[in-house]
Amino acid sequence: xxxxxxxxxxxxxxxxxxxxxxxxxxxxxxxxxxxxxxxxxxxxxxxxxxxxxxxxxxxxxxxxxxxxxxxxxxxxxxxxxxxxxxxxxxxxxxxxxxxxxxxxxxxxxxxxxxxxxxxxxxxxxxxxxxxxxxxxxxxxxxxxxxxxxxxxxxxxxxxxxxxxxxxxxxxxxxxxxxxxxxxxxxxxxxxxxxxxxxxxxxxxxxxxxxxxxxxxxxxxxxxxxxxxxxxxxxxxxxxxxxxxxxxxxxxxx
Amino acid sequence: xxxxxxxxxxxxxxxxxxxxxxxxxxxxxxxxxxxxxxxxxxxxxxxxxxxxxxxxxxxxxxxxxxxxxxxxxxxxxxxxxxxxxxxxxxxxxxxxxxxxxxxxxxxxxxxxxxxxxxxxxxxxxxxxxxxxxxxxxxxxxxxxxxxxxxxxxxxxxxxxxxxxxxxxxxxxxxxxxxxxxxxxxxxxxxxxxxxxxxxxxxxxxxxxxxxxxxxxxxxxxxxxxxxxxxxxxxxxxxxxxxxxxxxxxxxxxxxxxxxxxxxxxxxxxxxxxxxxxxxxxxxxxxxxxxxxxxxxxxxxxxxxxxxxx
Numbered sequence: 001x002x003x004x005x006x007x008x009x010x011x012x013x014x015x016x017x018x019x020x021x022x023x024x025x026x027x028x029x030x031x032x033x034x035x036x037x038x039x040x041x042x043x044x045x046x047x048x049x050x051x052x053x054x055x056x057x058x059x060x061x062x063x064x065x066x067x068x069x070x071x072x073x074x075x076x077x078x079x080x081x082x083x084x085x086x087x088x089x090x091x092x093x094x095x096x097x098x099x100x101x102x103x104x105x106x107x108x109x110x111x112x113x114x115x116x117x118x119x120x121x122x123x124x125x126x127x128x129x130x131x132x133x134x135x136x137x138x139x140x141x142x143x144x145x146x147x148x149x150x151x152x153x154x155x156x157x158x159x160x161x162x163x164x165x166x167x168x169x170x171x172x173x174x175x176x177x178x179x180x181x182x183x184x185x186x187x188x189x190x191x192x193x194x195x196x197x198x199x200x201x202x203x204x205x206x207x208x209x210x211x212x213x214x215x216x217x218x219x220x221x222x223x224x225x226x227x228x229x230x231x232x233x234x235x236x237x238x239x240x241x242x243x244x245x246x247x248x249x250x251x252x253x
Numbered sequence: 254x255x256x257x258x259x260x261x262x263x264x265x266x267x268x269x270x271x272x273x274x275x276x277x278x279x280x281x282x283x284x285x286x287x288x289x290x291x292x293x294x295x296x297x298x299x300x301x302x303x304x305x306x307x308x309x310x311x312x313x314x315x316x317x318x319x320x321x322x323x324x325x326x327x328x329x330x331x332x333x334x335x336x337x338x339x340x341x342x343x344x345x346x347x348x349x350x351x352x353x354x355x356x357x358x359x360x361x362x363x364x365x366x367x368x369x370x371x372x373x374x375x376x377x378x379x380x381x382x383x384x385x386x387x388x389x390x391x392x393x394x395x396x397x398x399x400x401x402x403x404x405x406x407x408x409x410x411x412x413x414x415x416x417x418x419x420x421x422x423x424x425x426x427x428x429x430x431x432x433x434x435x436x437x438x439x440x441x442x443x444x445x446x447x448x449x450x451x452x453x454x455x456x457x458x459x460x461x462x463x464x465x466x467x468x469x470x471x472x473x474x475x476x477x478x479x480x481x482x483x484x485x486x487x488x489x490x491x492x493x494x495x496x497x498x499x500x501x502x503x504x505x506x507x508x509x510x511x512x513x514x515x516x517x518x519x520x521x522x523x524x525x526x527x528x529x530x531x532x533x534x535x536x537x538x539x540x541x542x543x544x545x546x547x548x549x550x551x552x553x554x555x556x557x558x559x560x561x562x
Binding site: 020021023030097098099102124125126127128129130131132133134135136138140141142143144145146148159161162163164165167168169170172176181182183218219220223224225226227233234235236237238239240242243245246250252253 | 263323324352353354355356358360361363366375378381383385386388389390391392393425426427428429431432433434444473481490492497500506516523527528540542543544545547548549561
């Protein structure tokens with residue numbers, strides 16, 4: 001029984017964190033044409049944590065799931081190469097809001113019966129930070145957000161969380177939901193053999209529409225614009241000039 | 254239309270981000286109630302009652318709420334939600350853990366980390382680590398939101414709202430509190446400080462970080478921040494991290510010492526009123542957002558600055 005724990009890891013395909021963001025001139029969104037897409041960095045941390053728990057013999061299977069276009073298959077293959085056993089692509093074109101994502105994940109939890117869901121604390125495109133909490137609430141499971149340490153002991157999971165002002169440790173009975181913070185681990189780089197192996201691992205595709213979740217956005221994005229620029233600054237030559245400027249020009253000290 | 258703001262507190266005191274969320278609520282234009290969910294939290298409710306613009310304080314006092322566990326706290330918010338058109342909280346780790354649960358339980362989306370209120374239904378919020386600003390329109394009959402505290406000032410403390418106690422018993426399965434470890438420091442709170450002095454990887458070690466950054470921060474009465482590189486290298490504790498994955502600050506004065514200015518760091522501080530950068534690399538991206546840039550060896554310039562102040 002101890003070894004029968006199943007983990008579900010949702011992963012999102014997002015604009016690569018190292019690519020400069022270009023806002024479309026007409027204000028309709030961010031231009032993603034021909035730009036490099038990658039797995040959301042917080043999700044990589046979630047996959048890594050799940051893979052480590054499996055390698056430690058604590059977890060039996062790790063299933064990665066992504067909701068999005070056909071290209072999200074690449075993101076799932078990356079998760080499989082990092083150590084996930086199988087993957088599910090929930091096909092959906094166009095953006096899916098966090099609440100709809102949480103409802104889709106809830107449907108998958110009900111069919112696949114994982115004991116633990118581990119996912120990133122936020123996606124670096126929408127910066128919403130909602131899905132883990134929403135899923136936990138919809139399932140009636142306890143949650144541990146912003147995890148920097150996860151220890152499993154039988155059906156109890158102890159999580160250290162990064163909170164304002166320090167760290168908090170909580171315990172949860174499985175099943176439960178965890179969202180990962182940056183310092184939980186350093187995700188591995190998949191080796192070439194594991195990338196090749198990942199191509200043979202099972203990847204199931206299902207249609208988001210088949211899960212009975214409404215996908216139409218409920219929030220309307222009226223515009224997406226670049227942030228207001230700062231007025232150009234100046235160089236100072238010395239510490240005394242800096243102090244003079246801060247006192248007499250900016251008047252902040 | 255009435256707005257409910259969930260108060261953030263640590264069961265000892267009301268925390269400053271609450272007063273900032275109340276200002277955002279004032280801009281929505283509806284009457285404002287504040288909910289204090291805690292245990293033995295009467296004193297906190299009384300503090301909340303003093304916030305200007307607050308019409309009524311609801312107090313839900315139950316032992317399950319003693320450590321701010323998001324499961325019972327979100328249930329407590331939902332228990333009173335029927336009376337409100339808008340439900341908000343500061344976008345701190347407390348608010349961020351609770352409000353998406355509230356939204357899901359009410360069957361609506363959350364508008365996360367608003368930085369501007371355009372109308373009762375229209376808000377601005379940053380996406381892509383602040384590289385773009387979205388205007389979001391919410392049309393549901395309940396609007397759940399979190400407030401980026403650094404984008405709003407705090408309301409004053411001249412109010413005297415009545416406090417009403419609400420009975421509540423949680424039913425949801427919940428996490429259990431084990432312990433808390435504070436990061437220490439003792440200086441002003443990073444998220445609300447008027448001046449922030451931040452150090453980066455160029456400081457080279459925890460010893461040098463303390464030796465260079467701390468005296469300057471002390472002299473200025475400033476909070477201490479750090480870049481992710483400095484935190485990852487172990488020079489500074491986690492919760493000093495300023496950036497997309499750390500805290501977002503907007504003080505009157507932000508002094509970046511030995512910080513190159515990666516996008517992820519800029520996302521956390523570029524709305525500061527005045528930015529000073531001190532770094533020896535004249536091409537560091539931080540100089541592009543700095544109002545005053547000093548190209549210098551930080552190990553000489555910063556002690557000189559501390560001494561001259």
